Amino acid sequence: MTDLDPTRADAPLLSGRGLSRTFTLPRRSPFQPGPVRHALVDADLDVGRGESVALIGESGSGKSTLVRLLLALDRPTAGTVTFDGREVRPDRASRLRWFRRRTGVVLQDPYSSLDPRMRVGDVVAEPLRLLHLPGDHPGMVAEVLERVGLDRRDVDAWPHELSGGQRQRVALARAVVHGPELLVGDEPMSALDVTVRAQVLALLAELRDDLGLSLLIVSHDVGLVQHLSDRVAVLQGGRIVEQGVTAEVLARPRHDYTRRLIASVPTLD
16 A cells, blocks of 8 residues: 655545445344345445546445545444545534535435425535525625526425426536535436436536536446546446546456446447
8 A cells, every 4th residue: 555645746536445335234133143245345445636536336236335434424443434535424514514615425325315395596505505605695695606507596496396307417516516626426317318418417517618617437337437437447346446548448448347348338339
């Protein structure tokens, strides 16, 4: 394991080193300990400043577990996470406010991730309130809604009144309204139809370029990864089996599992 110097210009923004997560399953008998499941084993991953990194793999491969550890939503069994050279550990919300201020998250289901009891304006403004950020919150909300392709009048809408694509735009607005440096998307387009998915993909790329965001995208969609990420890490059975520049990994995969993933992508042929 190599030490990272946060003063270096090329030091990663987010870094995980030796990350492992095990779970003890329920006991099969009162006289024996429960079996141990290794959800993630000795994973190393970096996300550089302004870089887009994708995690791909089948369901149960460890992608979401790794993201939860990197976001300090779960405590690793082993390993460390640093952000801009500062160690990040699951802790009280007040102690992690600095980290939440610099990160934003978009979840898989654009409907269940939005509180149906809150109007769009309140949903988008929620990070500003929770992080105790100063400023003109209504103005900031209106500005970010326009940035993601919605109308300022949508502040008064309820989530159920919007289409799936519009709800995901609201989720994106909420994730970037506080000006994060890192945006994390956990299968952010899997619940959308093909046409809307292409629109949201273009919007993600636009936000990345306009706001100078670093991206960490979890997906099983190799096509999305090809268009959005600079580097890709492939997970199988809780282990990173291959990672590198996206174009090189997809063109010349070294691991059999990566070859199978790529071969499973539908083509017009």
